Amino acid sequence: MTSSLYGPADARGVWVFLEQEEGKLESVSLELLGKGRELADALDCPLTGLLVGYALGDSPARAVACGADEVLVVEHPDLQVYTTEPFTSVVHHLALERKPDVLLLGATPNGRDLAGRLAVRLRTGLTADCTGLTIDPERRLLSGEVVGFGGGIVATILCPEHRPQMATVRPGIFAQPEPDLKRKGEIRALPASLDAADFRVHVLERSVSEEPDLTRAGIVVAVGRGARGDLELAQRLAGLLDAEIGGTRVAADLGWIPRARQIGQTGVVTQPKLVICCGISGAIHFTVGIDKAECVVAINTDPEAPIFEHADYCVTDDMFAVLACLAEQIAGARAVTG
Amino acid sequence: MSEMHTIVCMKVVPMPEEVRVNQETMTLDRANARSIFNPPDMNALEMALQLKQAHGGSISVLSMGPPFFERYLRLALCMGADRAFLLSDRAFGGADTLGTSRTLAAAIEKIGRYELVLCGEESSDGATAQVPPGIAEWLGTPQVTYAIELEVDYWNRRLRARREIKGGHELLLAPLPAVVSVKTGVNEPRFLDWTLRPWAEGQDLVTVWSAEDLGVDLEEVGVKGSATIVGGVGQSASRERRREFITGAPEDEARQILERIGQYLSER
Ligand SMILES: Cc1cc2nc3c(=O)[nH]c(=O)nc-3n(C[C@H](O)[C@H](O)[C@H](O)COP(=O)(O)OP(=O)(O)OC[C@H]3O[C@@H](n4cnc5c(N)ncnc54)[C@H](O)[C@@H]3O)c2cc1C
Ligand SMILES: Nc1ncnc2c1ncn2[C@@H]1O[C@H](COP(=O)(O)O)[C@@H](O)[C@H]1O
Numbered sequence: 001m002t003s004s005l006y007g008p009a010d011a012r013g014v015w016v017f018l019e020q021e022e023g024k025l026e027s028v029s030l031e032l033l034g035k036g037r038e039l040a041d042a043l044d045c046p047l048t049g050l051l052v053g054y055a056l057g058d059s060p061a062r063a064v065a066c067g068a069d070e071v072l073v074v075e076h077p078d079l080q081v082y083t084t085e086p087f088t089s090v091v092h093h094l095a096l097e098r099k100p101d102v103l104l105l106g107a108t109p110n111g112r113d114l115a116g117r118l119a120v121r122l123r124t125g126l127t128a129d130c131t132g133l134t135i136d137p138e139r140r141l142l143s144g145e146v147v148g149f150g151g152g153i154v155a156t157i158l159c160p161e162h163r164p165q166m167a168t169v170r171p172g173i174f175a176q177p178e179p180d181l182k183r184k185g186e187i188r189a190l191p192a193s194l195d196a197a198d199f200r201v202h203v204l205e206r207s208v209s210e211e212p213d214l215t216r217a218g219i220v221v222a223v224g225r226g227a228r229g230d231l232e233l234a235q236r237l238a239g240l241l242d243a244e245i246g247g248t249r250v251a252a253d254l255g256w257i258p259r260a261r262q263i264g265q266t267g268v269v270t271q272p273k274l275v276i277c278c279g280i281s282g283a284i285h286f287t288v289g290i291d292k293a294e295c296v297v298a299i300n301t302d303p304e305a306p307i308f309e310h311a312d313y314c315v316t317d318d319m320f321a322v323l324a325c326l327a328e329q330i331a332g333a334r335a336v337t338g
Numbered sequence: 339m340s341e342m343h344t345i346v347c348m349k350v351v352p353m354p355e356e357v358r359v360n361q362e363t364m365t366l367d368r369a370n371a372r373s374i375f376n377p378p379d380m381n382a383l384e385m386a387l388q389l390k391q392a393h394g395g396s397i398s399v400l401s402m403g404p405p406f407f408e409r410y411l412r413l414a415l416c417m418g419a420d421r422a423f424l425l426s427d428r429a430f431g432g433a434d435t436l437g438t439s440r441t442l443a444a445a446i447e448k449i450g451r452y453e454l455v456l457c458g459e460e461s462s463d464g465a466t467a468q469v470p471p472g473i474a475e476w477l478g479t480p481q482v483t484y485a486i487e488l489e490v491d492y493w494n495r496r497l498r499a500r501r502e503i504k505g506g507h508e509l510l511l512a513p514l515p516a517v518v519s520v521k522t523g524v525n526e527p528r529f530l531d532w533t534l535r536p537w538a539e540g541q542d543l544v545t546v547w548s549a550e551d552l553g554v555d556l557e558e559v560g561v562k563g564s565a566t567i568v569g570g571v572g573q574s575a576s577r578e579r580r581r582e583f584i585t586g587a588p589e590d591e592a593r594q595i596l597e598r599i600g601q602y603l604s605e606r
Contacts, residue, residue: 002436002563019504026504076465081508084471084481107503113483116471120439125565128435130464142570148463153359153366201480204498218603241603253523260505264521274602284355291577295602297595312580313598315591319350325592327546330603 004124004162008140011101011163014040015048016068017091023057025041027213028106030066032169034177035133036104037067042137046070048100052090066177071185072151076192078199081206082110085198085335087116089268093193095122100164102142104133107168115168125159125165131173131269142167147265147288170276172215172269183265211260212244219243219274222263222290225250226279226300228320231257233323234278240330246270263289278319282307299323341577342385342395342492344454346419347473348379350403350410351463359573366571368463375410378458380527382520385488386456387418387528393492396420398449402430402437402441408544415538416530423449429549430560433510439472444554446477448565453492455517459484467519474517482510482518488516 016036019026033049040047049063050073060071074090091114105111107129119126127144131154142165143156158338159165170192214220221238223231224247231245238245245261252262263270264286271292278299280286287310290296298311299319308314315322356371399414401407402425409420425445433441446455456478460467467483474481478599486507487500495514500507502521537543549556557563584594596603 002440002558004565021505082503083510084474107379109484109502110504112467113471113481116435116468116483117475117481119468119565120436120472120475123565124434126435126468127566130470146466153357153571153573155571157566158569159566199484201510204509204511206503206508207501208508211505249523274599293597296579297599308581308583310427310577310579312582313595314581314583315595316583316585317591318587321588322380322591322595324588326595329589329592329596 002123005096005122005159006163007272008098008101008161008163010099011095012100013045013048013100014043015050015095015100015101015164016103017105018049018051018059018063019108019111019112020051020053020056020059021163021208023055023059025062026106026108027215028108028111028169028171031171031174032104032106033063033066033068034107035169035174037177038249039102039133039135040069040141041170042135043101043140045101048130050070050091050094052079052087060187062179064187065181065183067183069185071186073189074188074192076194078194080170080191081203083112083199083201083203083288084113085201086194087114088121089195089198090192091118092121094190095164101140103164103166105166105168107170112168112278115166119166122164122166124162124164124166127157127159128168130167130169133167133169170269176336212258214244214246214261214263214268214270217244217246217270217272220246220263220270220276220293222246222248222275222277222280223251224280224286227251227256228279229254229256230320233285233320237276237330238328239325240327240334246275248280248283265289265329277307277311277322280307281305282310342389342393342451342454342490343398344389344395344456345398345400345449345452346379346383346386346414347442347455347457348383348399348401348408348411349376349412349458350374350401350407351376351461356463358465359571361498373406375413376458376461376463378460378520378522380458381522381525382456382458383417383419384525384527385520386454388525389454389488390418393490400425400442400445400449401425402433402438402445407474408546411544412531412538415543416534416598417528418531418534422527424544424546425552426546427548429556432561432564433559434566435468435472435478436565437559437561439476439553441554441559442469443473443476444552446473448547448552451513453495453517454490454497456477457519459519461524470517470519472521477517480512480516482512482516484521485518485585486521486524488518510568551554
């Protein structure tokens with residue numbers, strides 16, 4: 001058997017790898033602190049946040065406020081932007097030195113890039129892109145819930161003998177904790193012992209913008225191919241309802257909506273109170289992204305469209321006609337009452 | 339020596355809609371499902387073919403799986419790959435990403451010189467996106483994940499890659515050889531060239547290697563070389579919905595929808 005570098009008997013503690021951009025913690029990192037707190041309490045062990053980077057702002061303090069007992073901070077100018085190998089080395093060394101039992105990362109592009117490499121370096125198991133986490137406190141085993149085959153199959157994955165038990169977790173699954181500014185925790189600045197050989201990949205340019213975060217939207221108006229590139233009415237309705245626009249992969253592929261607004265297996269999993277699906281056929285790849293909505297309305301001209309199996313209120317009609325009436329009636333009602 | 343060699347890792351997976359959970363054994367029943375190339379791996383192959391058009395050189399396709407994968411590898415040859423390697427051995431079965439990446443890396447080393455290893459973004463049947471970084475770690479090469487554009491500077495032995503990151507993208511410069519996973523959907527995979535069919539049936543084009551051929555430690559591959567186990571599987575329970583059909587003229591439909599969703603609309 002390929003053994004991990006340390007075993008269950010030596011392992012203790014729940015770690016969360018914290019991602020940040022310009023000193024601001026990513027929302028998935030906050031979500032993991034919330035969930036990590038639960039796991040650490042169940043295991044009766046400390047929750048440690050791991051921050052690697054430069055110019056981290058108030059991130060360490062924020063991690064404490066959101067549940068960390070301890071924050072390990074490795075700060076160095078050369079770590080300002082993420083690259084795989086230096087980050088892998090830093091986390092690998094810390095893990096070998098302190099032997100965490102559980103190590104959680106966000107399933108973001110960089111979180112998954114790091115986790116995949118780190119897991120092999122540590123010779124341990126990694127459950128990727130989890131949609132749920134539970135712990136068995138007796139056996140001290142983490143089980144990660146993952147969906148496969150386009151969302152149709154759910155499996156639980158365990159890592160019984162290798163440590164740390166690693167998992168990447170999909171953004172938007174767990175709730176963000178309310179920060180408690182009175183919480184106490186230790187912030188430990190650790191030296192960065194960097195190896196020049198790790199710096200062989202260079203980031204030449206980088207462009208990030210504040211993305212719409214559909215995982216937190218209360219109401220979503222979602223469009224598919226049936227919208228034929230005309231989002232005016234959908235946007236009008238979204239404006240009236242204070243909703244976010246989302247859509248299918250087709251809508252994103254055709255450039256009607258930005259990629260960050262794509263819902264589904266390869267997009268975001270939303271959990272709004274209400275989602276209105278317009279001109280969407282209802283492929284399982286899409287519906288896994290709306291399964292957590294409290295209420296689903298679907299408008300589709302095709303009475304046989306699978307989306308109706310995933311909807312509370314089904315309208316077999318032209319989306320433009322129905323959207324126009326919805327917008328008109330809402331605006332009209334407001335004009336009367338307002 | 340002086341031509342670019344790209345290795346493309348491709349997996350054959352069951353068609354998602356045909357996989358069922360056997361409720362008694364709680365295992366996946368994929369025996370009755372038809373198979374296809376993992377769609378993201380077609381994007382990786384297409385990327386390799388485009389690089390070959392620009393730089394010349396050759397493409398090897400590499401796959402770990404049961405003997406029937408061979409049929410599929412010959413289809414990759416019809417798309418323009420030059421040769422294929424199939425890693426097939428009972429000892430490789432049941433591997434998680436640790437065991438899979440170990441096996442693929444061992445084969446890549448045995449194949450020999452290469453500039454690029456291209457992978458798909460993720461496989462549709464379970465493990466997701468962890469194999470490419472795993473291969474890179476075993477090989478000790480740089481990695482680029484979620485690549486959307488790739489430019490190879492063969493003579494200076496480096497590549498420029500644009501990759502997706504949260505909320506945007508970045509441009510990387512990395513030395514060759516490197517392992518790259520290609521973002522799903524970045525290109526339109528080409529059709530098979532059926533005129534290549536007779537050539538693609540050539541015996542010597544597909545090499546099949548066992549664990550012994552690879553010379554890997556049997557403890558490091560397959561189930562034994564894996565760290566994770568499947569605790570259980572189930573058909574994902576789609577949430578029960580009301581499925582109430584609303585009919586009438588558009589304005590009646592709109593009115594009825596509003597009556598039903600009123601509770602979700604905040605006052606403004
Ligand atoms: C590995 C993989 C991952 C994927 N991931 C995702 C993902 O994350 N998200 C995603 O969305 N998809 C994903 N897909 C694609 C998915 O399988 C579907 O192809 C896609 O969701 C279909 O989009 P659509 O409903 O917009 O288009 P279509 O399937 O073309 O449906 C359009 C619908 O609009 C209706 N329509 C047409 N005109 C009107 C009108 N005037 N009024 C009302 N209705 C009208 C039609 O009846 C039809 O039902 C993935 C696919 C694969 C293979
Ligand atoms: N058994 C395999 N044979 C060949 N390539 C594989 C295999 N498993 C994974 N890969 C490659 O690794 C990529 C990511 O797979 P995964 O990490 O399983 O999501 C795939 O798109 C393939 O390119």
